Amino acid sequence: xPSYTKNATGSKRKHHSDILLExxxxxxxxxxxxxxxxxxxxxxxxxxxxxxxxxxxxxxTLLQALxxxxxxxxxxxxxxxxVQIGYVPQKLSPSHLMPLSLRRFVxxxxxxxxxxxxxxxxxxxxxxxxxxQLYNLSGGELQKAxxxxxxxxxxxxxxxxxxxxxxxxxxxxxxxxxxxKYSRENSCAILMASHDLHxxxxxxxxxxxLDKRIRCEGKPKAVMQTQEFNKLFGKIFSNxxxxxxxxxxxxxxxxx
Amino acid sequence: xxxxxxxxKALLAALMLAxxxxxxxxxxxxxxxxxxxxxxxHVALFGATIAIIGGLLPGIGMIFVALFLAILLPTLATHTRxxxxxxxxxxxxxxxxxxxxxxxxxxxxxDFEALLFGELLATTTSDLTLIALGIVLIFSMFFFLWAPIxxxxxxxxxxLSEGIPIQLYDIxxxxxxxxxxxxxxxxxxxxxxxxxxxxxxxxxxxxSRHTSLxxxxxxxxxxxxxxxxxxVLVGLAVALLADIPAGASICATLFITFCAISAFAR
Numbered sequence: 001x002p003s004y005t006k007n008a009t010g011s012k013r014k015h016h017s018d019i020l021l022e023x024x025x026x027x028x029x030x031x032x033x034x035x036x037x038x039x040x041x042x043x044x045x046x047x048x049x050x051x052x053x054x055x056x057x058x059x060x061t062l063l064q065a066l067x068x069x070x071x072x073x074x075x076x077x078x079x080x081x082x083v084q085i086g087y088v089p090q091k092l093s094p095s096h097l098m099p100l101s102l103r104r105f106v107x108x109x110x111x112x113x114x115x116x117x118x119x120x121x122x123x124x125x126x127x128x129x130x131x132x133q134l135y136n137l138s139g140g141e142l143q144k145a146x147x148x149x150x151x152x153x154x155x156x157x158x159x160x161x162x163x164x165x166x167x168x169x170x171x172x173x174x175x176x177x178x179x180x181k182y183s184r185e186n187s188c189a190i191l192m193a194s195h196d197l198h199x200x201x202x203x204x205x206x207x208x209x210l211d212k213r214i215r216c217e218g219k220p221k222a223v224m225q226t227q228e229f230n231k232l233f234g235k236i237f238s239n240x241x242x243x244x245x246x247x248x249x250x251x252x253x254x255x256x
Numbered sequence: 257x258x259x260x261x262x263x264x265k266a267l268l269a270a271l272m273l274a275x276x277x278x279x280x281x282x283x284x285x286x287x288x289x290x291x292x293x294x295x296x297x298h299v300a301l302f303g304a305t306i307a308i309i310g311g312l313l314p315g316i317g318m319i320f321v322a323l324f325l326a327i328l329l330p331t332l333a334t335h336t337r338x339x340x341x342x343x344x345x346x347x348x349x350x351x352x353x354x355x356x357x358x359x360x361x362x363x364x365x366x367d368f369e370a371l372l373f374g375e376l377l378a379t380t381t382s383d384l385t386l387i388a389l390g391i392v393l394i395f396s397m398f399f400f401l402w403a404p405i406x407x408x409x410x411x412x413x414x415x416l417s418e419g420i421p422i423q424l425y426d427i428x429x430x431x432x433x434x435x436x437x438x439x440x441x442x443x444x445x446x447x448x449x450x451x452x453x454x455x456x457x458x459x460x461x462x463x464s465r466h467t468s469l470x471x472x473x474x475x476x477x478x479x480x481x482x483x484x485x486x487x488v489l490v491g492l493a494v495a496l497l498a499d500i501p502a503g504a505s506i507c508a509t510l511f512i513t514f515c516a517i518s519a520f521a522r
Contacts, residue, residue: 067417087417095409098286099464099471105410109403109418133471134410146414159417 018044020080020157020189021066027074028061035061037213038075043157043191048183048203050220051193053210054232059193060090062210063159066191083157086150086188090161092142094134102137102145103130112152120148124178139166143175151182157189164194209233263492265379266502270488272387273440276394277452278481280436282473283429285457286409292430293453295344296437297446299325301371302351303438305358308366315386315442322434326427374445376502383443390439394432401425406473448503455510456480456487459517466521487513 022042028035036058121127124144164172180203207223209215216228300318307317359366408415440449460479464470491506
């Protein structure tokens with residue numbers, strides 16, 4: 001794991017020892033298009049933070065910047081020294097040309113202990129699929145495989161980029177419950193991106209609404225009542241559970 | 257006896273090239289780099305021409321130009337924002353055109369046919385030494401980079417997030433491919449060297465889907481080595497018995513094997 005610390009201003013800021021990841025005034029422009037503008041967020045130890053925003057809001061870009069996948073030019077990105085990060089990218093596209101079993105994928109380039117891997121596969125319920133080829137797995141099974149891989153090394157924080165995309169509702173609830181339980185049992189901080197409000201779990205400590213800039217931030221219930229939030233997500237997102245489901249149907253129709 | 261020695265050298269060269277091409281070909285096919293081989297072979301032609309004009313051994317020119325291209329390609333792709341595939345399509349014909357112009361202008365009599373089709377039965381000891389060096393270098397690369405390369409095929413972001421310098425590894429893999437083609441093209445020729453890379457790996461992809469023979473990347477790579485070597489033995493035997501060109505005979509054997517496996521899989 002790299003202990004990559006970047007501070008564009010060059011000044012040696014003192015970071016609170018609780019902070020695992022942080023961006024300060026981060027701006028990202030790519031192909032003359034502004035993807036992120038003046039974004040400052042942080043993830044503390046044992047905290048569960050949900051990054052909420054519509055498609056194209058820059059959620060993935062922000063997570064990638066935090067991971068150090070590209071050099072950040074405007075603003076600064078900070079990662080605690082030697083912090084172990086487990087990352088679940090939005091999508092895994094297993095090559096149909098390359099045979100690779102689920103278990104092999106989980107252990108690939110990883111120094112995680114075998115017991116730890118077995119434990120993860122078991123608790124995620126994908127133990128029986130361990131010898132299956134990756135390209136034969138469903139979307140949900142792949143997400144679970146990625147979670148197993150990300151958590152096998154027992155990281156201090158998990159960065160999840162829409163971990164429930166391509167999973168049906170029943171499956172989503174189960175994976176959610178698993179993430180929540182995992183976080184609690186292993187004191188693992190979680191930063192998770194989502195474009196769907198009804199996926200914000202009860203255990204979330206903080207919600208950050210992103211639409212290129214940070215629009216609002218705070219406890220889930222408090223955030224839902226802000227004007228900024230309603231502007232961003234419209235009236236379909238209210239506290240009403242029914243309305244939330246209705247929204248989901250709309251989206252599915254659009255996808256078709 | 258003299259013929260036997262020629263034959264033995266050809267056999268050894270072909271078998272060693274077949275061994276390297278097994279795993280290298282698998283990576284080429286998994287990464288969708290099949291066109292790389294072809295381009296490198298064309299560029300090698302240009303490298304050989306420059307080397308001959310400069311009074312050097314053609315092999316040296318081929319290796320240097322191939323390595324140069326391996327480093328240049330990612331930079332060019334970032335700069336022009338064109339897909340690698342298009343860049344290869346630009347570089348391959350251009351390098352041959354340049355080679356022809358250079359040769360014509362300097363009034364050099366370069367045997368393009370020999371460079372394209374190779375002279376397996378004229379393998380020299382220095383060729384063998386160079387190919388043996390290639391085995392050592394390229395297999396050391398597999399030893400250290402195999403797992404990160406596999407992970408990268410699944411997800412570049414995941415690989416980068418784990419602190420793996422995959423852009424550097426990409427250059428090393430491309431350079432290894434270029435090096436392999438540079439050392440192989442003089443002996444085996446453009447046709448056979450690409451057949452060595454692509455045909456067995458493709459056969460193993462089919463086999464991995466329909467049988468339990470090649471259910472892991474390593475088994476697939478080993479399978480490709482075995483298939484390549486078997487085709488070398490059969491191809492050379494047929495060449496000897498029927499008095500046909502050795503390279504073409506091995507190439508045809510590989511093709512027949514591919515047809516047989518495709519038919520079996522249906």
